[in-house]
Amino acid sequence: xxxxxxxxxxHSAAFVSxxxxxxxxxxxxxxxxxxxxGTGPGNNFLGWLSLPDDxxxxxxxxxxxxxxxxxxxxxxxxxxxxxxxxGARAVVEGISHSFSQLLKTKHHDVIFxxxxxxxxxxxxxxxxxxxxxYSIAVISKSGVxxxxxxxxxxxxxxxxxxxxxxxxxxxxxxxxxxxRGALRPLAEINGYETFVIPDNIGGRYSVLTxxxxxxxxxxxxxxxxxxxxxxxxxxxxxxxxxxxxxxxLLYASxxxxxxxxxxxxxxxxxxxxKLHYFSEWWKQLYGESEGKEGKGIFPASVDMTTDxxxxxxxxxxxxxxxxxxxxxxxxxxxxxxxxxxxxxxDQLNYLAGQRxxxxxxxxxxxxxxxxxxxxxxxxxxxxxxxxxxxMGQLIYxxxxxxxxSGYILDVNPFDQPGVEAxxxxxxxxxxxxxxxxxxxxxxxxx
Ligand code: PA5
Numbered sequence: 217x218x219x220x221x222x223x224x225x226x227h228s229a230a231f232v233s234x235x236x237x238x239x240x241x242x243x244x245x246x247x248x249x250x251x252x253x254g255t256g257p258g259n260n261f262l263g264w265l266s267l268p269d270d271x272x273x274x275x276x277x278x279x280x281x282x283x284x285x286x287x288x289x290x291x292x293x294x295x296x297x298x299x300x301x302x303g304a305r306a307v308v309e310g311i312s313h314s315f316s317q318l319l320k321t322k323h324h325d326v327i328f329x330x331x332x333x334x335x336x337x338x339x340x341x342x343x344x345x346x347x348x349x350y351s352i353a354v355i356s357k358s359g360v361x362x363x364x365x366x367x368x369x370x371x372x373x374x375x376x377x378x379x380x381x382x383x384x385x386x387x388x389x390x391x392x393x394x395x396r397g398a399l400r401p402l403a404e405i406n407g408y409e410t411f412v413i414p415d416n417i418g419g420r421y422s423v424l425t426x427x428x429x430x431x432x433x434x435x436x437x438x439x440x441x442x443x444x445x446x447x448x449x450x451x452x453x454x455x456x457x458x459x460x461x462x463x464x465l466l467y468a469s470x471x472x473x474x475x476x477x478x479x480x481x482x483x484x485x486x487x488x489x490k491l492h493y494f495s496e497w498w499k500q501l502y503g504e505s506e507g508k509e510g511k512g513i514f515p516a517s518v519d520m521t522t523d524x525x526x527x528x529x530x531x532x533x534x535x536x537x538x539x540x541x542x543x544x545x546x547x548x549x550x551x552x553x554x555x556x557x558x559x560x561x562d563q564l565n566y567l568a569g570q571r572x573x574x575x576x577x578x579x580x581x582x583x584x585x586x587x588x589x590x591x592x593x594x595x596x597x598x599x600x601x602x603x604x605x606x607m608g609q610l611i612y613x614x615x616x617x618x619x620x621s622g623y624i625l626d627v628n629p630f631d632q633p634g635v636e637a638x639x640x641x642x643x644x645x646x647x648x649x650x651x652x653x654x655x656x657x658x659x660x661x662x
Contacts, residue, residue, distance in 0.1 A: 256623055531592060
């Protein structure tokens with residue numbers, strides 16, 4: 217039998233009892249009903265619920281496009297921001313070789329752009345692209361987001377100068393809305409291959425659409441198994457009204473009860489650097505979904521054991537306003553043992569013969585107990601290994617929990633009105649047509 221993602225609440229028990237969590241989860245089953253019936257807030261953005269099935273007819277085309285780009289280029293620049301970037305990067309970094317861009321064996325590099333407006337980043341990237349035979353995948357649901365739009369203009373120009381406009385058009389893929397925005401007409405005029413982001417799927421819930429799946433497939437990752445993992449989690453959570461066996465329901469209830477106990481900050485904790493971007497994806501998912509109307513849990517993350525030598529002090533001993541969610545990966549993919557040395561001059565022979573993963577697992581257990589003793593409630597999400605299948609499970613698990621949790625908080629987990637505030641100011645400062653008056657006013661305040 218295949219092992220599944222599981223959740224352990226033992227190290228929250230001193231703060232919220234298992235019985236309280238179960239009772240809360242039972243009360244929250246109605247939110248799963250609302251999601252399935254489409255009767256809750258944001259009900260026009262529920263397409264992600266059935267994506268593990270709905271995406272299947274597109275997998276062939278996604279894989280074919282990935283194979284084509286891999287055959288004509290050595291690198292793809294994936295341009296996007298927020299939900300049009302983080303899911304792909306989470307899976308690519310979670311599963312690929314830790315130093316994939318330094319590998320000498322033949323492989324296709326995926327490089328990300330459009331997730332910042334930093335001039336040095338772009339200049340450095342263009343320098344690299346001068347030497348690369350590259351393609352572009354530009355991803356923007358609205359088709360008008362400033363960061364990726366600027367990056368696309370610059371990189372498209374670079375590619376067109378390098379190989380000519382019509383050759384460039386054959387290696388640009390646009391993933392965008394079916395009608396709205398500037399990217400769709402641009403793609404049509406130039407004849408780029410396109411994929412559609414469905415209307416009923418918001419950016420941060422879109423990793424299992426071509427938004428995430430094309431870059432992931434380009435990295436050589438098996439997207440069918442990823443989707444299969446997500447499907448298995450859909451089966452475990454979507455219609456499961458048993459509070460004790462539905463991990464998304466349990467997680468959503470536990471974190472809200474912990475919030476009510478006076479801890480508004482949740483830190484996701486991973487003991488492998490491969491989870492770094494998964495935490496970034498999770499932060500966006502929860503931050504944008506819940507942080508509104510003065511509500512929400514602030515999502516943060518640490519990479520262990522690295523951050524034990526940095527934020528570890530605060531977590532252990534600072535203000536008691538935190539709780540942690542550990543993502544615990546049981547089995548590493550590879551094996552490294554600590555060698556024995558005759559003279560033991562570094563005094564490490566007590567570890568000789570042990571695998572690094574054994575040391576890491578002991579560091580994880582030690583940290584968990586130390587933080588728990590330091591009055592930090594801990595939720596643990598266990599997965600057997602960090603591979604396509606369990607990444608798929610993690611994605612669906614957290615998406616489902618996020619939607620339930622948003623409904624528990626009584627917010628719409630599918631909108632992001634707060635993102636507009638900085639955009640208006642920036643457009644005013646940049647004299648975007650239509651923002652001239654606002655520009656005059658805002659400059660006086662600087
Ligand atoms: O989750 C979201 O909706 C946002 O984070 C968007 O993904 C992000 O703002 C990028 O938007 P777009 O895909 O329209 O360029």
